[in-house]
Amino acid sequence: MTTTVGYWDIRGMCHAIRLLLEYTDTSYNEKTYSTGDAPDYDQSQWLSEKFKLGLDFPNLPYLIDGTHRLTQSNAILRYLGRKHNLCGETEEEKIRVDILENQVMDTRRQLIIVSYSPDFPLSCKIVSAGADSHLFLQEKQKPEYLKSLPDKLTVYSQFLGKRSWFAGDKITFADFLVYDILDQNCLFAPGCLDAFPNLKDFMARFEGLPKIAAYMKSSRFLRVPVFLKSAKWTGK
Structure with missing residues (x-):
């Protein structure tokens, strides 16, 4: 049965x-939803189906694999990781995977926060990021983010x-997460990995x-846009 x-x-x-679906050679279909343009960014494409899919916690992304219906991106990755033995083998590797998932x-x-914020003003508002909504304190976030980025990358x-891989000698689903966030930062701050040869090699x-x-x-490959139309930075 094809995965959706x-x-x-x-x-x-x-x-x-x-x-991860591509790496595991999984046959899958994509169901994509679009938002409208400013100022409303209409989400009716998704909202019209949201509660009709049999999801326990209706949200995006979702994965339907036979009788299994999952939401929450990390839960989906863990499910696929277990299915394909990509969660780490030793206890030490599993611990490293857990740490990376949350980091x-x-x-x-x-x-x-930076991408959905206005450039620099001090304000406090609810910002909708599609499936996620966060309360953001926005104050000079872009320059502060760039200033702190080398320290963030140093710990990775x-x-x-x-x-060779973040959990050990074999690839795990955590490597897919780390690759994704490092690549997003390369889009946001080109050259940010230049001081980290092992990350560039990874x-x-x-x-x-x-x-x-x-x-x-x-x-099928979609590198950008990273975020929705309502974001101030989408990666383009």
Whole structure:
């Protein structure tokens, strides 16, 4: 039975899922939803189906795999990881995967804050990021983010060390998450990995995987936009 993944017609929280489906040679269909233009950014395409799919917690992205219906991007990645033995083998590897899963979410959230914020004004408002809504305190966030980015990347570089993959010698679903967030930051701040040779090697190693390389050359590949139309930065 063909797997279905549903998400906005953007990269967003689904990129690592798409990459993992491609890497595992999973046959899948994509159901994409578009938002309207400013100022309303109409979401009726998704909202008209949201509660008709049998999802326990209706949200985007979602994955329907036979009788299994999942939401929450990391839950989907873990499900696929278990299915394809990509969750780490030793306890140490599993711990590293757990740490990375949550560390990437923190880094991703910080980039979302900057991307959906007005350039620099001090304000406090609810910003809708599609499936996610956050209360953001917005004050000079872009320059502060760029200033702190080397420190953020340093911890990833130190954690990887001389390993081929972040959990150990074998790839895990966490590598798909880390690749995604590092690539997003390369779009946001070109050259940000120049001081981190092991991270650059990791990126090249990941992109060199045959299934990933083929996907990146295909018409299905979607690197940008990273975020919805309502974002101040979408990666384009």
